[in-house]
Amino acid sequence: MLQAGAKTLSVSRGISLGIRQHCNKTPGRLTGSRGISLVSIRRVWDKTPGQLTVSGAVSGEQLGAKVKVQGWVRSVRAQKANLFLHVNDGSSLQSLQVVASSELNDPLLTFGSAVEDFPFKIKERHSLEYIRQFPHLRCRTNAFSSLLRIRSEATTAFHSYFKENGFVQIHTPVITSNDCEGAGELFQVEPSGPDNEEEENFFSVPAFLSVSGQLHLEVMSGAFSRVYSFGPTFRAENSQSRRHLAEFYMVEAEVSFTQSLEDLTKVMEDMFRSATEHVLAHCAEDVDLFHKHVTPGHRVTVEAMLKKRFPTITYSEAIDILNRSSENFAFPTDWGCDLQTEHEKYLVKHCGNVPVFVTDYPYDLKPFYARDNQDHSEHTAAAVDLLVPGVGELCGGSLREERLDLLRARLEEAGLEDTYSWYLDLRRFGSVPHGGFGLGFERYLQCILGVDNIKDVIPFPRFSHSCLL
Amino acid sequence: MLQAGAKTLSVSRGISLGIRQHCNKTPGRLTGSRGISLVSIRRVWDKTPGQLTVSGAVSGEQLGAKVKVQGWVRSVRAQKANLFLHVNDGSSLQSLQVVASSELNDPLLTFGSAVEDFPFKIKERHSLEYIRQFPHLRCRTNAFSSLLRIRSEATTAFHSYFKENGFVQIHTPVITSNDCEGAGELFQVEPSGPDNEEEENFFSVPAFLSVSGQLHLEVMSGAFSRVYSFGPTFRAENSQSRRHLAEFYMVEAEVSFTQSLEDLTKVMEDMFRSATEHVLAHCAEDVDLFHKHVTPGHRVTVEAMLKKRFPTITYSEAIDILNRSSENFAFPTDWGCDLQTEHEKYLVKHCGNVPVFVTDYPYDLKPFYARDNQDHSEHTAAAVDLLVPGVGELCGGSLREERLDLLRARLEEAGLEDTYSWYLDLRRFGSVPHGGFGLGFERYLQCILGVDNIKDVIPFPRFSHSCLL
Numbered sequence: 001m002l003q004a005g006a007k008t009l010s011v012s013r014g015i016s017l018g019i020r021q022h023c024n025k026t027p028g029r030l031t032g033s034r035g036i037s038l039v040s041i042r043r044v045w046d047k048t049p050g051q052l053t054v055s056g057a058v059s060g061e062q063l064g065a066k067v068k069v070q071g072w073v074r075s076v077r078a079q080k081a082n083l084f085l086h087v088n089d090g091s092s093l094q095s096l097q098v099v100a101s102s103e104l105n106d107p108l109l110t111f112g113s114a115v116e117d118f119p120f121k122i123k124e125r126h127s128l129e130y131i132r133q134f135p136h137l138r139c140r141t142n143a144f145s146s147l148l149r150i151r152s153e154a155t156t157a158f159h160s161y162f163k164e165n166g167f168v169q170i171h172t173p174v175i176t177s178n179d180c181e182g183a184g185e186l187f188q189v190e191p192s193g194p195d196n197e198e199e200e201n202f203f204s205v206p207a208f209l210s211v212s213g214q215l216h217l218e219v220m221s222g223a224f225s226r227v228y229s230f231g232p233t234f235r236a237e238n239s240q241s242r243r244h245l246a247e248f249y250m251v252e253a254e255v256s257f258t259q260s261l262e263d264l265t266k267v268m269e270d271m272f273r274s275a276t277e278h279v280l281a282h283c284a285e286d287v288d289l290f291h292k293h294v295t296p297g298h299r300v301t302v303e304a305m306l307k308k309r310f311p312t313i314t315y316s317e318a319i320d321i322l323n324r325s326s327e328n329f330a331f332p333t334d335w336g337c338d339l340q341t342e343h344e345k346y347l348v349k350h351c352g353n354v355p356v357f358v359t360d361y362p363y364d365l366k367p368f369y370a371r372d373n374q375d376h377s378e379h380t381a382a383a384v385d386l387l388v389p390g391v392g393e394l395c396g397g398s399l400r401e402e403r404l405d406l407l408r409a410r411l412e413e414a415g416l417e418d419t420y421s422w423y424l425d426l427r428r429f430g431s432v433p434h435g436g437f438g439l440g441f442e443r444y445l446q447c448i449l450g451v452d453n454i455k456d457v458i459p460f461p462r463f464s465h466s467c468l469l
Numbered sequence: 470m471l472q473a474g475a476k477t478l479s480v481s482r483g484i485s486l487g488i489r490q491h492c493n494k495t496p497g498r499l500t501g502s503r504g505i506s507l508v509s510i511r512r513v514w515d516k517t518p519g520q521l522t523v524s525g526a527v528s529g530e531q532l533g534a535k536v537k538v539q540g541w542v543r544s545v546r547a548q549k550a551n552l553f554l555h556v557n558d559g560s561s562l563q564s565l566q567v568v569a570s571s572e573l574n575d576p577l578l579t580f581g582s583a584v585e586d587f588p589f590k591i592k593e594r595h596s597l598e599y600i601r602q603f604p605h606l607r608c609r610t611n612a613f614s615s616l617l618r619i620r621s622e623a624t625t626a627f628h629s630y631f632k633e634n635g636f637v638q639i640h641t642p643v644i645t646s647n648d649c650e651g652a653g654e655l656f657q658v659e660p661s662g663p664d665n666e667e668e669e670n671f672f673s674v675p676a677f678l679s680v681s682g683q684l685h686l687e688v689m690s691g692a693f694s695r696v697y698s699f700g701p702t703f704r705a706e707n708s709q710s711r712r713h714l715a716e717f718y719m720v721e722a723e724v725s726f727t728q729s730l731e732d733l734t735k736v737m738e739d740m741f742r743s744a745t746e747h748v749l750a751h752c753a754e755d756v757d758l759f760h761k762h763v764t765p766g767h768r769v770t771v772e773a774m775l776k777k778r779f780p781t782i783t784y785s786e787a788i789d790i791l792n793r794s795s796e797n798f799a800f801p802t803d804w805g806c807d808l809q810t811e812h813e814k815y816l817v818k819h820c821g822n823v824p825v826f827v828t829d830y831p832y833d834l835k836p837f838y839a840r841d842n843q844d845h846s847e848h849t850a851a852a853v854d855l856l857v858p859g860v861g862e863l864c865g866g867s868l869r870e871e872r873l874d875l876l877r878a879r880l881e882e883a884g885l886e887d888t889y890s891w892y893l894d895l896r897r898f899g900s901v902p903h904g905g906f907g908l909g910f911e912r913y914l915q916c917i918l919g920v921d922n923i924k925d926v927i928p929f930p931r932f933s934h935s936c937l938l
Contacts, residue, residue, distance in 0.1 A: 053635055053694070070694065070726040072899050089725075090693030091635060118898055136891045137898070139692040148689070152638040159628060166522060166560060169621040173929040174643060174678075174701045175656075175716050177936045187644075188661035191654070191705035192677060202705060202715075203936035208661060209643075216929060216938065220617070223608040224559030225522070225539065231700065232643045236660035236671060246671075247644050256558075257539040422605040422938060429587055429606065430541050460642040460685060467646045467672035469685065469891060 055091035069096060072140075075123075078102060093146050093285045128294070128456045135460055135468045143294065146286035147457060150279060151445060157278035158230060158251050158441075161271050167226040167253065172213030174232065177205045185236045186211065187246075209234035212438060213252050214369075215423060218400060221254040221434050222426050228253040230441070238464045242453045243341070243391075245442065247462040254400075254436035261384050264397050264435045265357050268386055269310050271439075272355065272394075276306060276448055287449065295450030301389055302448055305354050310386070312357040315339075316378060318347055325350070335378060336362050339385075344392035355388045368410045369423075371399035371435070384437070388447045397437025402427060524560035538565060541609075544592075547571060562615050562754045597763070597925045604929055604937045612763065615755035616926060619748060620914060626747035627699060627720050627910075630740050636695040636722065641682025643701065646674045654705045655680065656715075678703035681907060682721050683838075684892060687869060690723040690903050691895050697722040699910070707933045711922040712810070712860075714911065716931040723869075723905035730853050733866050733904045734826050737855055738779050740908075741824065741863075745775060745917055756918065764919030770858055771917055774823050779855070781826040784808075785847060787816055794819070804847060805831050808854075813861035824857045837879045838892075840868035840904070853906070857916045866906025871896060 052067040071089030078084075083102050086095040119134050120126055120141060131138040138144045162169065175189055187209040191202050201207065213229045220227040233250045251271075255263060280287060280302070291299040313321070322333040322343055331340040339347075339358070348356055360373060360380040370381035383398035401407045404427040411417045411424070445457040455461035460469055521536040540558030547553075552571050555564040588603050589595055589610060600607040607613045631638065644658055656678040660671050670676065682698040689696040702719045720740075724732060749756060749771070760768040782790070791802040791812055800809040808816075808827070817825055829842060829849040839850035852867035870876045873896040880886045880893070914926040924930040929938055 070901075072692070072901075088692075090637065090695075136688045136894055137691075139689050140899070145692050148639065148693070149637055151640070155638055155640075156628070156632060159625070163625060168559065168618055169624055170617065170928055171620070171624075171701070171718060173716060173931060173938075175703075175931050175936060176929075176938065178938060186661045187658045187671075189656045189658055189678065192657035192675070193655075202656075202707075202933055203931070204934045205936055206661070207931075207936045209658065219605045219938070220608050220928070222606075223541070223614050224617070226559075232640070234644075238671075247642060249640060425605055430609070432539075432541075459639055459689070460645075462642060462644050462672070462676075464671055465673045467644060467674055467676045469642075469645065469647060469688070 053091035054087060054089045054094065054096045057096050058092065058094045071096070090145055090149075092149075093142060093289060125293070128451075128453065132455060132461075139459075143289065144456075146283075146289045147445075147449075147451075148459065150283045150286050150290075150449065151457065151459075153283050154275060154279050154441075154445060154448075155230070157275040157282075158271070160278065161274045162226075162228045162253070165226065165267075165270075167228045168220070168224045170213070170217060170220050170227050170229050172210065172216040172229045172231065172252075174210050174234075175203075175207050176210045176216075177203070177207055178210075178215055187234050187236045211235060212250065214254070214436060214438065217252055217254040217436060218369075218423070218426060218434070221256045221436070222430055225256045226253070240463060240465075242455075243443075245454055245458065245461055245463055248454075248458070249441035250438045251441055251444075252436065252438040254434060256432050256434040258399060258433050258435045261359055261382050261399060261435070264399070264437055265310075265312065265359075265384060265386075268357075268384075268395050268397065268437055268439070269355075272386075272444075273306060275444070276302070279448065290449040290451065295452075298450030301353060301450070304352075305389065308354065310355045310357055311351050312359060313347070313351070314359050315361045315380065318343075318358050321347060321350055336364070338365055339393075341392040344385075344387045345390075348387050348389050348392070353389050355386055355394070357384055357386055359384045361385075366398065368407070368414060368416065368420075369398070369400050371401045372406055372410075382435070386437075386439075388443075390450060391443045391447045393440075394443050394447060395437050395439045397435060399433065399435035402431045402433050404428060404431065522560035523556060523558045523563065523565045526565050527561065527563045540565070559614055559618075561618075562611060562758060594762075597920070597922065601924060601930075608928075612758060613925075615752075615758045616914075616918075616920075617928065619752045619755050619759075619918065620926065620928075622752045623744060623748050623910075623914060623917075624699070626744040626751075627740070629747065630743045631695075631697045631722070634695065634736075634739075636697045637689070637693045639682070639686060639689050639696050639698050641679065641685040641698045641700065641721075643679050643703075644672075644676050645679045645685075646672065646676055647679075647684055656703050656705045680704060681719065683723070683905060683907065686721055686723040686905060687838075687892070687895060687903070690725045690905070691899055694725045695722070709932060709934075711924075712912075714923055714927065714930055714932055717923075717927070718910035719907045720910055720913075721905065721907040723903060725901050725903040727868060727902050727904045730828050730851050730868060730904070733868070733906055734779075734781065734828075734853060734855075737826075737853075737864050737866065737906055737908070738824075741855075741913075742775060744913070745771070748917060759918040759920065764921075767919030770822060770919070773821075774858065777823065779824045779826055780820050781828060782816070782820070783829045784827055784831065784849065785829070787812075787827050790816060790819055805833070807834055808862075810861040813854075813856045814859075817856050817858050817861070822858050824855055824863070826853055826855055828853045830854075835867065837876070837883060837885065837889075838867070838869050840870045841875055841879075851904070855906075855908075857912075859919060860912045860916045862909075863912050863916060864906050864908045866904060868902065868904035871900045871902050873897060873900065 052062055052069050054069060054071050057069050071087040074086040074088045074095050076085055081102055083100040085098040085100060087098055088095040119137060131141050131144060139148060189207045189209060210233055212233055217227050217229060229252045232247055234247055236246060237244050253267060255267060319333060319335050325346060327346055329342055333343065361383045363372060363379040363381045366381040366383050370383045373380045373382055381398060385393050386395035388394045407427055408424055411420050442454050442457050446454060451457050521531060521538050523538060523540050526538050540556040543555040543557045543564050545554055550571055552569040554567040554569060556567055557564040588606060600610050600613060608617060658676045658678060679702055681702055686696050686698060698721045701716055703716055705715060706713050722736060724736060788802060788804050794815060796815055798811055802812065830852045832841060832848040832850045835850040835852050839852045842849045842851055850867060854862050855864035857863045876896055877893055880889050911923050911926050915923060920926050
């Protein structure tokens with residue numbers, strides 16, 4: 001237990017408290033409270049004591065030392081002689097229980113007074129939908145602050161994986177004059193203001209927000225064997241779905257000197273596994289909150305994902321599986337049709353509710369850069385998707401067409417030879433077999449946490465008709 | 470020395486080589502060659518040997534083992550009995566020298582044949598300006614591949630600093646309905662295509678590319694003591710200057726429970742120092758290339774920066790220094806005028822050519838969120854800039870006005886009370902003293918490498934009239 005003593009009380013700028021650990025028992029844990037901090041605790045000591053995070057205090061760091069802890073009050077409980085405060089500073093899900101003299105109690109140190117308009121109530125569990133309405137305050141709930149710590153740690157996990165495996169990080173541009181996917185749903189960019197309508201483009205050419213850093217990464221994969229990027233990408237999709245955002249994060253990688261799709265699926269699987277193990281190890285408590293309270297039972301699914309190597313089926317096998325099933329699909333399952341989310345989810349279930357690779361998609365479904373398998377009756381490209389439980393498509397990748405003649409022919413057919421002459425240059429000079437993939441970072445978080453709506457795993461969701469803050 | 474033997478030679482997809490290290494002397498180093506790889510070396514062994522990067526091979530890893538090395542040929546020199554190849558895979562500045570039987574020599578394995586149109590010449594040192602014209606190929610030069618490795622490592626360095634110091638990383642949005650700086654030079658975003666002119670905004674409100682993640686970070690600093698972001702920011706500045714880009718990266722941080730500007734300058738200085746030491750330690754060879762060939766003598770400047778704590782002067786002291794100098798400044802130096810680059814560079818020189826903090830700027834020069842120092846004759850705000858050699862302003866920060874009444878009064882005066890009612894909410898609920906800063910990542914790279922033009926430290930520079938690729 002901790003004891004607190006205070007000299008000054010100034011609620012307008014937070015109360016000041018000195019906290020001293022003076023016994024070596026693990027401080028009490030806070031469980032169950034989902035309240036919101038409203039009052040800050042800070043303290044100017046005469047002599048500056050060691051600063052300690054709540055996470056450090058709760059885990060028993062610097063026992064016996066005089067330390068300073070700063071955070072927000074998450075709950076207040078007054079008894080005759082004592083006042084119990086729970087203090088949180090965002091360093092962990094846990095709060096620090098502070099036992100103070102009851103003379104510290106002040107009407108302003110209750111939730112009611114300072115929170116007339118505050119949208120969240122102490123000890124009430126608000127739904128993710130409800131808190132989403134308050135983008136500037138939702139980080140003060142337990143669930144969303146856990147999410148943000150997990151998101152931060154997962155970001156670290158992906159960077160670590162790539163770093164440990166010799167990948168060079170590239171900041172691919174957000175503003176681009178390319179249209180990577182070859183079709184639609186782009187945001188265009190121009191300087192704001194009334195004067196600009198008449199003028200020429202700021203960049204002299206139409207400029208868009210990037211839908212993928214792939215082509216820019218391919219530039220780099222002519223000089224580096226392994227490159228990756230991690231950044232925002234954009235789609236002007238007029239959709240309110242639980243699966244789409246106008247701005248979302250992608251992890252993308254390109255690998256040179258590939259021999260087959262397996263060179264890619266190995267990286268995809270290792271990356272998934274390494275990141276997930278990292279997150280489970282470093283954010284155990286925060287992940288538990290989701291696995292216990294938000295999606296009960298999801299833990300079992302995540303553990304099952306990590307048990308075995310991911311199975312691989314071809315697109316043709318996938319079509320067979322779908323056609324043999326007794327399911328009533330809304331979309332057609334003929335060879336040549338694109339797989340829809342309902343199909344993807346079925347395939348995942350069929351394979352035992354674990355991530356599954358689907359390879360060798362119909363050539364005509366894939367963009368110009370996908371490598372031609374040059375098979376015949378069923379013409380395919382060396383492309384691969386990774387489908388995961390609950391989400392469907394998590395990653396998409398392909399070997400890239402490195403053969404100048406084949407690539408040029410396909411671009412000519414599409415009338416894009418001039419637009420992509422620089423891309424053909426990459427094959428003219430020092431072309432080697434290579435491939436890459438992209439992973440939707442928010443979908444990854446949905447997958448491991450079991451969160452249904454993509455808007456609940458990103459700090460500030462952007463989608464059609466919504467751009468709050 | 471290394472010996473090579475090859476079974477097949479197929480220049481269209483690169484030549485295949487088996488390379489075996491069979492002595493324990495450090496393999497020869499490549500110096501001076503600035504040529505470009507044009508032909509790949511790859512090899513399918515009957516039994517897959519260990520894969521080794523060029524960096525690993527050159528440093529003597531797995532000596533005596535049968536390994537596979539893949540990369541691009543940077544130079545070819547044929548002698549009577551032997552052929553000398555320098556092979557690079559982007560893993561380091563160094564190339565691997567391969568000594569092969571001269572019977573391997575093939576007319577296609579020279580630079581001339583395959584490079585008719587290739588813009589870079591072997592053994593010629595091209596200027597950064599020249600290579601900048603070829604954004605899809607410049608990563609194949611020594612200088613720019615070194616830059617990209619340094620940029621990747623510096624990114625890691627900043628993330629590591631924040632991670633080790635308990636900061637939570639936040640992905641602040643690129644698309645925003647805020648205008649953080651309160652004035653101009655914004656890019657606006659709308660879906661492309663002819664149909665959209667008549668319709669309402671995609672987001673129902675005008676949406677812009679973010680000029681700073683600060684306000685979004687401030688949201689988070691109501692629940693986390695320490696947060697940061699590292700991502701792209703945007704200015705529609707119609708400038709071709711060596712100091713500005715339309716898209717650039719910023720490192721931004723917010724710290725809660727600050728007591729004075731020193732709480733911020735300490736983080737800024739520690740971060741700068743930690744990142745720079747990391748880069749110098751992890752990219753020694755690549756940094757040397759810049760310090761020797763691009764900006765001779767810059768190493769001394771960098772080392773001097775790290776020797777002492779950074780000095781701090783107030784804005785008022787800075788004005789005095791400028792007014793006492795014999796320099797002929799183009800811009801006025803009266804109290805109340807903003808410091809220009811010429812002033813900033815003079816102040817840095819005056820302080821011994823080391824980074825210098827300038828604090829307490831005139832209140833009227835600073836945005837609404839800067840904390841009022843409530844001094845009188847010379848009214849200032851608790852803002853700070855970090856000026857560095859060669860660049861001028863590298864970081865800008867301030868304590869944020871946490872006092873609801875003062876903040877509301879200032880917003881009312883500017884007619885922005887409604888727009889920023891959510892921002893006032895952050896002060897209504899659980900407001901604590903806090904502050905933060907932003908660092909221009911490209912300027913940081915310019916500062917430590919001595920690169921004069923900002924376009925030479927970013928993979929794909931965007932500026933007015935230019936958006937290549």
